[in-house]
Amino acid sequence: MYVLVRQTTGGALLVDTLDDAGLPIDASHRLTLTEFRSFVSSLEAAARESITREPATPRWVWDDTARIYSVLLTAGIRVQRCHDLRLCHVILKNSALTTTSELAQAARDRWDVASTGASDQAEPRVTLFDFEADDDGDSVSSTGAADIMNPAAAGTTAGGPTAPGARESSTAQEFRRQLDAVASATEPGRLRLLLAAESAGALVAAEMRYAGLPWRTDVHDRLLTRELGPRVAPGVRPERLEVLARRIRLELHDASLNPDSPQELFKALQRAGLAITSTRGWELEKLQHPVIEPLLQYKKLSRLHNANGWAWMESWVVDGRFHPDYVPGGVVTGRWATRGGGALQLPKQIRGAVVADPGWKLVVADAAQLEPRILAALAQDTNMARAGRGTDLYTGIVSSGVAQTRDHAKVAMLGAMYGATTGESARLMPRLARAYPRAIALTESAARAGERGEVVTTRLGRSSPIPGTGWHEVQAQAYDPAATAIDERRARSQARDWGRFTRNFIVQGSAAEWALCWMAEIRRELTALPAPGSQANAVHDAARLRPPGARRAVTPAARARAPFHAQPHLVFFLHDEVIVHTPSEQTDAVAQIIATAAETAGRLLFGDFPVDFMLTVATVDNYGQAK
Incomplete structure (x- = not known):
């Protein structure tokens, strides 16, 4: 049983009870927020207390779990299941399993705008190598936590506010399109599980934000003091950072150097004779110079101070809870x-x-x-699955004779999933391919698909995006009769990069x-x-x-x-x-x-x-x- 929840332009909520095929069971109900909370509470309680399947556990269908579920949680009400139209739209719009559906072929509308998480963001967030990027994701813009009973804060389209009456009809139409897209999919069972899991994840995220992570600010302050020194005023370097800054200036013979400035630091390191292309930690670690040790320590503590220091604690921990x-x-x-x-x-x-x-x-x-085990299951590689049966997978790879040490086994496997082409990973790749042919063939096939500009799809049906127009233009230029060697190298480089992305997409996405x-x-x-x-x-x-x-x-x-x-x-x-x-x-x-x-x-x-x-x-x- 579905219960479709729509916000009206007047601020009320329109609720429709639908059967498993999405057809109405009874007439719509127009509810105030108080009435809506009572309705949800009674329906959920009846489903929990029933010893039979009647009444069936409702699946709440709404446009945005984060927005609507919060008003239930604040009243102490939990729901068991939901269908998040915003999140499910993204999956169905882009899945290779639904390409012939009306939803996939439709022009962009407010659901595509809403799915990006920001009205000024044209495309879903694509980080080519998100496994190497900042997993924090703080760059994702927020649409704001609009009160669901505030019609002025309700949904908008790319061109402005939704027309009167359009929001509630659009919600019902979108749900119908999604049901039809799943029904016509090449493998609907996979997609149904993915949509259910994605929507359950939305419930979990909302509940974790509401409940909060228990946090002791007195312990946090003590840990910061141990690492950084006594608390200081905003804008002032803590004691340990200041000591390290003086050491850095001394080693680089620059009394005015600001180590927080990448530009100043880059120039100072070059003046000291260090051949660098950036001031990133992984590059500095390879260098031999007296400044490297204090500089790396400074960067580590500076990140702690800026990302999770006293200012962070004051902003994010409330009443003993961190609410991300x-x-x-x-x-x-x-x-x-x-x-x-x-x-x-x-x-x-x-x-x-x-x-x-x-x-x-x-x-x-x-x-x-997790990811190597997912790879073994995706590829149905029994040899690789056997290596991790009841034990550490990397240790199992060593036992099978592919690598001499656990570290080597880990490097080799990560190289297979992330596309490493040099060093120890490249050296071990032939042995890995002989031991686990199905797993390696799967990652190689996904990489070749990406290099051709094709999409790949996870176990349950989430598909990778296609490369942008700039990527295709570079590839086309390489085949032009007037193409230069530089054009060809640039095209090969971009193709390999996208192949690295699709190689990992199927593993990381399935995980x-x-x-x-x-x-x-x-x-x-x-x-x-x-x-x-x-x-x-x-x-x-x-x-x-x-x-x-x-x-x-x-x-x-x-x-x-x-x-x-x-x-x-x-x-x-x-x-x-x-x-x-x-x-x-x-x-x-x-x-x-x-x-x-x-x-x-x-x-x-x-x-x-x-x-x-x-x-x-x-x-x-x-x-x-x-x-």
């Missing part, structure tokens, strides 16, 4: 991004500030060698799908856990609402963290890692749920193919203890 704004599908491969706060890049120096509440624990789980299914299963099973004992319920009151180091002011949301005040819940996700905040007496049950969910995710994607998705699971008091 996750962006599901924020990267073209399906990986998540954030709109600030750097949740996807919490440095090890401050992870000790992520502290469970009194009477609670953190269960931290990390999927070991993102596995992670979504993993989280969806974890969320579902955690919700079904019996409520903890009265002792755990009593803990959350004053002690949990204002843990040591938290600000004294208590917001309404912090005063009533329902529905997460007494039940285990997901609080953090990073590509292949999750954290569940749970009452202490439920840690064993939570750990088992996480492990079982990994197995279930593997079966959902790959059936009975014998690949192990191994986890490292730790129950800790603070995140720093898990690493």
